[in-house]
Amino acid sequence: MQPLYSYLLSGAACFALGALTMRAADGPAPITIPGLRAAQEVLGLRFTDAQLDSARRDVAENRDSYEALRKLPLPNGLAPVLVFDPVPLRLRNTFVKRRIDDKLPHIGKMVLPASRDDLAYYSVRQLGELLRTRQISSEELTTFFLARLKKYDPKLLCVTTLTEELALRQARQADADLKAGRYKGPLHGVPFGVKDLFSTKGYRTTWGSVPYKEQTLDEDAAVVTRLREAGAVLVAKFTLGELAMGDVWYGGMTRSPWDLTKGSSGSSAGSASAVAAGLVPFAIGTETLGSIVSPSTACGTTGLRPTFGRVSRAGAMALSWSMDKAGPIARSAEDCALVLDALVGRDPRDPATLLARTDEFYYEFNTDLKKLRVGYVKADFDRNYPSKANDQASLEVLRKLGVQLVALELPKLPASDMTFLLTAEGAAAFDDLTRSGRDALLVKQDRNAWPSLFRASRFVPAVEYLQAQRARRLLIEELDARIKDLDAYVAPSFGGPNLVMTNLTGHPAVVLPNGMRPNGLPSTITFTGQLYEEARLLALAKAFQDATDFDEKHPPLNF
Numbered sequence: 001m002q003p004l005y006s007y008l009l010s011g012a013a014c015f016a017l018g019a020l021t022m023r024a025a026d027g028p029a030p031i032t033i034p035g036l037r038a039a040q041e042v043l044g045l046r047f048t049d050a051q052l053d054s055a056r057r058d059v060a061e062n063r064d065s066y067e068a069l070r071k072l073p074l075p076n077g078l079a080p081v082l083v084f085d086p087v088p089l090r091l092r093n094t095f096v097k098r099r100i101d102d103k104l105p106h107i108g109k110m111v112l113p114a115s116r117d118d119l120a121y122y123s124v125r126q127l128g129e130l131l132r133t134r135q136i137s138s139e140e141l142t143t144f145f146l147a148r149l150k151k152y153d154p155k156l157l158c159v160t161t162l163t164e165e166l167a168l169r170q171a172r173q174a175d176a177d178l179k180a181g182r183y184k185g186p187l188h189g190v191p192f193g194v195k196d197l198f199s200t201k202g203y204r205t206t207w208g209s210v211p212y213k214e215q216t217l218d219e220d221a222a223v224v225t226r227l228r229e230a231g232a233v234l235v236a237k238f239t240l241g242e243l244a245m246g247d248v249w250y251g252g253m254t255r256s257p258w259d260l261t262k263g264s265s266g267s268s269a270g271s272a273s274a275v276a277a278g279l280v281p282f283a284i285g286t287e288t289l290g291s292i293v294s295p296s297t298a299c300g301t302t303g304l305r306p307t308f309g310r311v312s313r314a315g316a317m318a319l320s321w322s323m324d325k326a327g328p329i330a331r332s333a334e335d336c337a338l339v340l341d342a343l344v345g346r347d348p349r350d351p352a353t354l355l356a357r358t359d360e361f362y363y364e365f366n367t368d369l370k371k372l373r374v375g376y377v378k379a380d381f382d383r384n385y386p387s388k389a390n391d392q393a394s395l396e397v398l399r400k401l402g403v404q405l406v407a408l409e410l411p412k413l414p415a416s417d418m419t420f421l422l423t424a425e426g427a428a429a430f431d432d433l434t435r436s437g438r439d440a441l442l443v444k445q446d447r448n449a450w451p452s453l454f455r456a457s458r459f460v461p462a463v464e465y466l467q468a469q470r471a472r473r474l475l476i477e478e479l480d481a482r483i484k485d486l487d488a489y490v491a492p493s494f495g496g497p498n499l500v501m502t503n504l505t506g507h508p509a510v511v512l513p514n515g516m517r518p519n520g521l522p523s524t525i526t527f528t529g530q531l532y533e534e535a536r537l538l539a540l541a542k543a544f545q546d547a548t549d550f551d552e553k554h555p556p557l558n559f
Helices: 003-010 033-043 049-070 116-121 124-132 138-156 164-179 222-229 269-276 293-299 333-343 388-400 420-429 431-436 450-457 462-483 498-505 534-547
Strands: 159-162 191-195 233-238 259-263 283-287 302-305 325-330 373-377 404-408 488-492 509-516 522-529
Touching: 033 049, 116 138, 124 138, 124 164, 124 333, 138 159, 138 164, 138 191, 138 233, 138 269, 159 269, 164 233, 191 222, 191 269, 222 233, 222 333, 233 269, 269 283, 269 293, 269 325, 293 302, 293 509, 293 522, 302 333, 302 534, 325 333, 333 509, 333 534, 388 404, 388 488, 388 509, 388 522, 388 534, 420 431, 420 450, 420 462, 431 450, 462 498, 488 534, 498 522, 509 534, 522 534
Parallel strands: 191 233, 191 283, 373 404, 373 488
Antiparallel strands: 159 233, 283 325, 302 325, 302 509, 488 522, 509 522
């Protein structure tokens, strides 16, 4: 018997092997020195046989503990007692102080367009004003967007479930409330959709994956509840790559409406595709390591990844408890602000929200741009890459707006080497899927797909996981030291370390369309803000969009 296979039979050196653990007919195989010797080769250790022999009894006892713990029911939504706090030491014991500015910019008089088709690309703000002034009813608007979803989804493959009955009921209630003078704000009566990893009573929550495609969860996710309380109308649940990676789900590949031969990227694949195609004014996505930024780029939408812990993830599929974040995908930064305003707040069902340094959001659209110090990651802008000209032009727009641009160098710490934290947490979240063998049902089975990644993550020792979290603290402190005097900073959306780094540190970011790439798809640029300072970040992004027209462009939908 080969040493490594003996190790697989014997269980784990200091961690559970899940589905890889095989049992003899009379119980688990004994822990042997050859098995431990093979195991340490995987872990890069060099203990002597005598040292391994001394550890052998404890390893066996640990394995017994793993087996006992595996008998406990641990649903996906049950978070660990350890909660990630992104706040650097400099800001501990402080509460973010805000100047109160809760007024939206004047929108002017809105008139219902002669062609109702034009409503498809109206902003949330514009639609909300038409609803408030009762030029159109929520039921009419909801019916309009439901029709577009039915028309274009067969090509885009962006919908898992239409919530038509619920939507019409909510729309009629919104109209009744408005008639009775119970106006709930700018989202009142506006249709929207959610990524199908948020639970919704009465409808499937599929997580985009074959093993869960008939799953129903008897609760509404926090984001669903808060948007309903704001008067918004849920019309659809949107696709996501299986278990929140990529754009391939059990129904196929979600498409970018700019080019049906291209995927919409992921994992918030359907949310971005539907918004870009004018099937909803906004949708809710999630990001763990690029799942709002990437599909927003493929589809040309504006996406906001809020500060970690800013928006409750209660009722959402967990992939990484220390990295998952929920946020809006919309047409503009202003729309993202409207939606974020409805979503923020502490929630005892999501411990990460209880650590937030502020639980309110205020609009800051009257910010004096000439007083802002905005960094730009010079090394990344100096590279040669496909959308460089668009990004350079974006920097010039900021200069013309009077923003003070400051060259910024990001920390040199190896952020990408910390990303196994995500897959380790994901393996824990889907432990039962792996050990039961149902991971064989997932559509993708290549070496970079979840089944293989979850299995590989069984080989991550607890010690190394904790060491990576300690290194993550170093990253938080060093990035804070470099940006503490900036109001925000700008970086290319891809190619440099910023995307990985800020998903690890929990900083908010907004991704904005800024032109077209040579492949015919939109390009984007990413603005990153200080923790909990989405208001100022979105004010900067809105100013950029007011000075350009990239956010107003939309695909022709010639299909």
